[in-house]
Amino acid sequence: MKLTLRVWRQRAADADGAMSTYEVDGISPDMSFLEMLDTLNEDLILRGEDPVAFDHDCREGICGACSLVVNGDAHGPERTTTCQLHMRSFQDGDTIDVEPWRAAAFPVIKDLVVDRSAFDRIIQAGGYITAPTGAAPEAHATPVPKPDADFAFEHAECIGCGACVAACPNGAAMLFTSAKINHLNVLPQGAPERETRVLEMVAQMDEEGFGGCTLAGECATACPKGIPLVSITGMNREWLRATRKAAGR
Template sequence: MKLTLRVWRQKNADAPGAMAAYEVDGVSPDMSFLEMLDTLNEDLIVQGEDPVAFDHDCREGICGACSLVINGDAHGPERTTACQLHMRSFRDGDTIDVEPWRAAAFPVVRDLVVDRTALDRIIQSGGYVTAPTGSAPDAHAVAVPKPDADHAFVHAECIGCGACVAACPNGSASLFTAAKVNHLNVLPQGAPERESRVLDMVAQMDAEGFGGCTLAGECATACPKGIPLQAITTMNKEWLRAARTSKR
């Protein structure tokens, strides 16, 4: 396959950026999107140009490092991460636009790499449980009803890639925050911080400069892990409950 790529190039956080066009030849339909970018970078290095910087790590769809908006879709046209997106999803001769996550809370570091530590600070503000450290507790010490365990698992799938923020017309991190609130608030292990978790995480989300939720639903469509939009509704419910009852 022969493709035309239009890629966002930006030297550093302060430099202005622009889309730059590149021709990539010899692309196999079995390549992943990141392998295709590797091919482009090898060509660029041979030509003495700077390779395109992009985040990647596990390349098996579980780490949440890759962060590419491909043809306007976070992670591209398939419901997966960019590393698990294969070039068979495109056709020979296609022109493909590749851009970084766009959000005020995600400043561009270089090219396609953005700073996502705002998400880490949301987690640090309440996305944990207070657990005794030391020896592992007996697996049956705390009983968790099956539907609650299932609910927690669905939301624990979030890999924190930030595709929800990138897809949201308001640059909102509501789905990300809601995933963690749903995951921990349903479990008995998360009960001691049930109120402070949702209040503090939402407050941190606002403090980081993310937008609010207008229920556009783009986040849930983009999420490679299928976190449902309903998670935000449940977070709102938890938030209202906590705002009414929390004394601390």
């Protein structure tokens, strides 16, 4: 396959960026999108140019490091992570636009790499349980109803890649934040911090400069793990419940 790539190049966080055009040849349809970028970078290095910087780690769709907006879609046209997107999803001769996540809370560090530490601070605000855990406990020690376990697992699938923020027209982190809140708030282990968790995480999310939810639904469409839009509804319900309880005290 022969492709034309238009890639966002930005030397540093405070530098101006622009789209640069590159031609890549000899691409196999079985390559992943990141392997295609590796091919481009090898070529750039041989030509003595600066390779394109992009985030990646596990390359098997579970770590949440890769973060590319391909042709205007976070993670590209397939519902998966960019590393699991394969070149067979494109046609020979295509022009492909590659851009970084766009959000005020995710500033560009270089080229396609953005700073997602705002997510870490949201997790630090309450996305955990305060309990000494040690080794994995005996599974029947704390009974969890099957529907609750399924609900928690569905939300625990979030890998924190930030595709929801990248896809949201408001740069909102609602889907990410709600996934973690729903995951922990439904379980007995998360119950002691149920109210403070949602209040503090939402407050941190606002403080980081993420936008609000207008229920456009773009986040749930982009999510490689299929976190549903009603997750946000669940977070709103938890937030209202916690606010009422805090006022009653």
